[in-house]
Amino acid sequence: MGLAKAVVRRILFYVVIGFGTAFFALPVLWLLSAPFDDTPTYAVRPPREFTFGNFAEIFENRYAFGSLLNSVILSIGTMVVVVTAAALAAYALSRARVPGRDTLIYMLLLLSSVVTGTAAMVPIFLLIFQMGLIDSHFGVVLVLSGGLLPAAIFLLKDFIDTIPRSYEESARVFGASPLQILRHIVVPVARPGLATIAVWTIVQVWGSFLTPFILLRDPDKQPAAVLVRTFYTEGGSPNLALISTFSLLYSIPVVLMYLFAWSRYGFRFHGGIKS
Amino acid sequence: MGLGRSRAVGFIAPALLLIGVFLVFPGVWTLYIGATNFRLTGVAARTPDFVGLDNYRAALGDETFYHSLWLTLLFVFGSAVIGQNGLGFTLAWALRDTRKWLKRTLETLVLLAWILPSSVVAFLWVAMLDRDGGTINEMLGNTPGVAWIVEYPLLSIIIFNIWRGTAFSMMLYSAALSSVPPSHLETARLAGATGTQTLRDVVLPHIRRYALTNTLLITLWTFNDFTPFLITATDYDAQIIATYIYERAIVAGEMGYSGAISLLVLLINLLLALFYLRVGRRGSR
Numbered sequence: 001m002g003l004a005k006a007v008v009r010r011i012l013f014y015v016v017i018g019f020g021t022a023f024f025a026l027p028v029l030w031l032l033s034a035p036f037d038d039t040p041t042y043a044v045r046p047p048r049e050f051t052f053g054n055f056a057e058i059f060e061n062r063y064a065f066g067s068l069l070n071s072v073i074l075s076i077g078t079m080v081v082v083v084t085a086a087a088l089a090a091y092a093l094s095r096a097r098v099p100g101r102d103t104l105i106y107m108l109l110l111l112s113s114v115v116t117g118t119a120a121m122v123p124i125f126l127l128i129f130q131m132g133l134i135d136s137h138f139g140v141v142l143v144l145s146g147g148l149l150p151a152a153i154f155l156l157k158d159f160i161d162t163i164p165r166s167y168e169e170s171a172r173v174f175g176a177s178p179l180q181i182l183r184h185i186v187v188p189v190a191r192p193g194l195a196t197i198a199v200w201t202i203v204q205v206w207g208s209f210l211t212p213f214i215l216l217r218d219p220d221k222q223p224a225a226v227l228v229r230t231f232y233t234e235g236g237s238p239n240l241a242l243i244s245t246f247s248l249l250y251s252i253p254v255v256l257m258y259l260f261a262w263s264r265y266g267f268r269f270h271g272g273i274k275s
Numbered sequence: 276m277g278l279g280r281s282r283a284v285g286f287i288a289p290a291l292l293l294i295g296v297f298l299v300f301p302g303v304w305t306l307y308i309g310a311t312n313f314r315l316t317g318v319a320a321r322t323p324d325f326v327g328l329d330n331y332r333a334a335l336g337d338e339t340f341y342h343s344l345w346l347t348l349l350f351v352f353g354s355a356v357i358g359q360n361g362l363g364f365t366l367a368w369a370l371r372d373t374r375k376w377l378k379r380t381l382e383t384l385v386l387l388a389w390i391l392p393s394s395v396v397a398f399l400w401v402a403m404l405d406r407d408g409g410t411i412n413e414m415l416g417n418t419p420g421v422a423w424i425v426e427y428p429l430l431s432i433i434i435f436n437i438w439r440g441t442a443f444s445m446m447l448y449s450a451a452l453s454s455v456p457p458s459h460l461e462t463a464r465l466a467g468a469t470g471t472q473t474l475r476d477v478v479l480p481h482i483r484r485y486a487l488t489n490t491l492l493i494t495l496w497t498f499n500d501f502t503p504f505l506i507t508a509t510d511y512d513a514q515i516i517a518t519y520i521y522e523r524a525i526v527a528g529e530m531g532y533s534g535a536i537s538l539l540v541l542l543i544n545l546l547l548a549l550f551y552l553r554v555g556r557r558g559s560r
Contacts (some may be wrong), residue, residue: 015383016369020362023404023438024384027399028391034402042402043413085290087348092286108294110548111302122524122534123304124297146297149290178282207392210501214525225394229505238398247395255447259383260392 034244054245067227077141090156108150159193198259276335305317308534315528330535343519358437363375363444389442397505432503451485
């Protein structure tokens with residue numbers, strides 16, 4: 001191979017890396033500069049006058065803290081429902097013979113990616129309306145859980161499939177019940193998989209906008225994802241100081257959690273995603 | 276084995292109940308609503324009439340529906356099939372055996388775009404593209420700046436969605452690339468294959484299945500993604516199907532009509548999925 005070719009390849013490599021870094025970093029930089037700027041603009045730039053005043057202003061906002069709390073309630077609530085139901089179902093689907101199992105999971109996966117989008121907005125709104133669960137966190141948790149479960153089961157079943165059955169067999173020989181086996185043997189072994197699903201669910205719910213936007217009309221109930229859209233000045237233009245500062249506060253937990261899960265467990269794509 | 280049938284059913288029941296009530300049922304209900312003249316307000320809100328296929332007929336004769344559908348296809352093709360797929364693979368390939376810190380840094384940045392909440396990232400891109408003092412105009416030194424979102428709304432959300440979703444493809448392809456046996460790459464190198472030949476004859480056959488699954492998933496996700504609404508709102512020139520349904524259903528209150536459109540969207544999604552599965556099956560034979 002010629003020297004020229006190696007040089008070209010090297011240059012190409014740095015172009016890809018350079019372009020990639022700039023493209024992905026630039027929009028996020030605003031989140032790091034604007035909250036500390038006395039008079040933030042849209043442009044990414046170092047703060048003209050460094051200040052923590054924007055944070056003080058956030059704490060005075062009537063809804064800011066409550067909305068973050070609402071986000072926590074929705075995320076944790078959905079996470080508990082999804083992880084519990086998905087773990088039970090994934091275990092049963094992995095260990096018992098169910099005819100047409102893979103097709104079923106695949107169909108549900110497909111349906112979930114469509115119905116949780118805009119297509120089923122109308123019936124979901126009506127359903128929750130009929131159940132009297134508009135403006136209720138519980139309603140949002142139920143809808144989000146239903147949408148996230150197929151993917152959670154799909155990922156978790158893949159994980160449980162890789163756990164050897166011999167542990168469970170020996171436990172059964174000693175007379176353990178299926179629920180005991182699940183709790184004392186499968187759950188500890190499957191902990192990385194469960195943790196991945198838990199973090200994934202929290203991140204999904206933390207960022208979800210459409211469902212709470214439609215189902216929660218009371219500003220005291222709305223999560224941060226919805227509230228952040230309401231920060232406008234009296235003149236009707238967006239209040240950049242509030243938006244940027246609140247966005248930063250709102251983003252930090254989810255980023256930390258993801259980075260933690262990533263460094264601890266890594267992202268696993270098992271065989272199942274291939275087919 | 277072991278786990279009795281009744282117990283297996285009991286284990287699956289909670290998940291199945293939730294999925295049934297809050298996922299399958301709304302899906303099926305869409306079918307029914309689409310056949311009525313149901314509205315959010317007015318007389319038809321109390322006693323909706325059964326109108327049969329009228330809504331479908333109206334939708335199929337509705338120019339704005341085709342307009343939205345066409346924009347959606349452009350959006351999906353440009354941002355997911357080409358954009359996320361291409362950039363995701365390029366990054367995975369470029370980073371496959373570089374220094375660890377470089378790989379880690381870039382991967383973290385790409386991931387960040389993926390995990391930040393959608394209302395935040397939407398605003399970050401409004402800040403990038405704004406006419407007065409947006410970052411891109413500042414960098415280009417444009418005064419008065421170009422109102423990117425107003426003048427190029429579709430392009431804006433395509434670029435946005437590439438930025439937003441590349442992480443998934445990148446991670447999937449880097450997992451796929453690590454599954455290519457090093458011995459095959461070594462053989463190709465010894466046989467004097469060029470980079471392109473290696474890519475085509477050794478790497479591609481290995482990652483083909485991954486590529487199909489990836490394309491299927493990101494196609495469906497992008498097709499039904501509502502986030503662009505947070506950037507372009509109800510701009511007609513970027514009115515992808517998700518935004519269109521929202522406008523007709525929630526803003527205009529025409530539940531029956533938007534139910535019919537939802538079902539058409541569902542069918543289109545199904546067709547897309549079947550198409551990918553078919554392509555996948557043909558290749559594995």
